[in-house]
Amino acid sequence: MKDLQSSASYASTSINKKKIVVRAPARTCLFGDHQDYLGLPIIACAISRYIILNAIENESAIFQIDLPDIGEKRDIDIYSLDAHIVKGDNFLAALKILRHHGCIPNKGFDVSISGNIPINEGTSSSSAVVIAWVRFLLDAFGCDVDVTSAFVSQIAFEAEVVEHGFLGGRMDQFSIGLGNILFLETGTNFTYEVLQKPLPGLIIGESGIAKKTNETFEELKKGAWDAIDFLKKIHPFFEINAVKPHQVKRYLKDLPDTLQPYFYAAVNNHDLTKCALVELKKNGLDLPKIGTLMTEHHNILKNILRISMPKIDSMIDGALKAGAYGAKIVGSGSGGSIVAIAPEDKIDLVIDGIKRAGGKDAYLVSVDSGVTTLEN
Numbered sequence: 263m264k265d266l267q268s269s270a271s272y273a274s275t276s277i278n279k280k281k282i283v284v285r286a287p288a289r290t291c292l293f294g295d296h297q298d299y300l301g302l303p304i305i306a307c308a309i310s311r312y313i314i315l316n317a318i319e320n321e322s323a324i325f326q327i328d329l330p331d332i333g334e335k336r337d338i339d340i341y342s343l344d345a346h347i348v349k350g351d352n353f354l355a356a357l358k359i360l361r362h363h364g365c366i367p368n369k370g371f372d373v374s375i376s377g378n379i380p381i382n383e384g385t386s387s388s389s390a391v392v393i394a395w396v397r398f399l400l401d402a403f404g405c406d407v408d409v410t411s412a413f414v415s416q417i418a419f420e421a422e423v424v425e426h427g428f429l430g431g432r433m434d435q436f437s438i439g440l441g442n443i444l445f446l447e448t449g450t451n452f453t454y455e456v457l458q459k460p461l462p463g464l465i466i467g468e469s470g471i472a473k474k475t476n477e478t479f480e481e482l483k484k485g486a487w488d489a490i491d492f493l494k495k496i497h498p499f500f501e502i503n504a505v506k507p508h509q510v511k512r513y514l515k516d517l518p519d520t521l522q523p524y525f526y527a528a529v530n531n532h533d534l535t536k537c538a539l540v541e542l543k544k545n546g547l548d549l550p551k552i553g554t555l556m557t558e559h560h561n562i563l564k565n566i567l568r569i570s571m572p573k574i575d576s577m578i579d580g581a582l583k584a585g586a587y588g589a590k591i592v593g594s595g596s597g598g599s600i601v602a603i604a605p606e607d608k609i610d611l612v613i614d615g616i617k618r619a620g621g622k623d624a625y626l627v628s629v630d631s632g633v634t635t636l637e638n
Contacts, residue, residue, distance in 0.1 A: 298431030384598030415439030441632020470622030553587025569595025580619030
């Protein structure tokens with residue numbers, strides 16, 4: 263009888279254990295690569311590749327985290343959260359920041375995090391993990407403020423970027439947190455606009471070459487800001503976001519040759535992003551026009567900022583020759599992925615064209631609605 267009672271008690275405890283499942287999408291940048299650190303806008307969208315976080319309450323005071331995609335495991339004691347945070351430890355950083363908002367763990371969970379977002383391909387697998395982790399913590403323990411998608415995105419940004427003093431803007435976290443197509447004003451007056459509409463024929467192509475985020479960002483950020491600061495000394499009221507493409511020549515003559523490419527790229531990529539926003543806000547999308555703007559954007563990233571590479575360019579050429587409306591490299595550059603837009607009747611041809619040109623993989627994606635709690 264005692265054994266039966268013990269078994270019944272165990273079964274009841276197992277059934278009553280809290281379980282939480284969170285899904286966070288990948289993201290791709292449509293327009294505005296290397297613009298956010300200048301306070302200039304970007305257009306990105308969440309896409310249908312996912313990180314899935316499965317968490318079930320355990321009998322300890324420990325988060326037992328399993329990351330099978332990268333072959334790592336770790337334990338976090340909920341009573342030792344004041345430990346020194348190693349640079350890049352986004353799990354502890356998020357816990358630290360959320361404590362200031364009244365989100366305080368009081369029980370342990372077994373947590374498994376995995377998915378089908380390619381790693382180091384410029385589709386923000388790491389940010390998706392952080393977003394899923396933040397959403398889980400808020401679902402599990404609550405907080406002192408209303409939990410919105412924007413709040414989740416901001417906490418993830420602080421945990422992943424601000425806490426460690428890393429480079430980068432809010433594009434990754436807000437694209438994944440808010441979902442849909444996102445126009446993000448990244449400057450001092452930070453604002454965003456969510457465009458809830460599909461973008462048919464969206465294709466991701468993986469190069470299989472790991473991007474070089476920090477090295478590329480540091481070089482291009484320094485070059486762009488050196489150009490801006492140089493012009494401000496000559497033109498006291500100069501503002502990069504107010505310069506039009508037809509004014510570029512006027513300013514280029516004031517710059518040293520070494521700084522001219524950064525300025526040229528900043529102004530023209532800004533203009534392309536604004537033109538793309540006009541197109542994306544129309545009721546009927548002109549996909550050929552959007553594709554043309556995308557390819558123009560890539561040509562600046564390739565020929566002026568020189569962040570592309572032969573394999574990426576071959577993949578883009580393969581997509582365009584197969585009938586894509588347009589294509590571009592995504593993210594920091596020197597590897598990673600491409601994004602293309604294709605007519606419905608040429609999607610398979612474009613995917614095949616990217617693979618034949620050396621792409622590790624290519625596939626159709628759809629615009630996703632953002633981080634979601636699937637079970638709580």
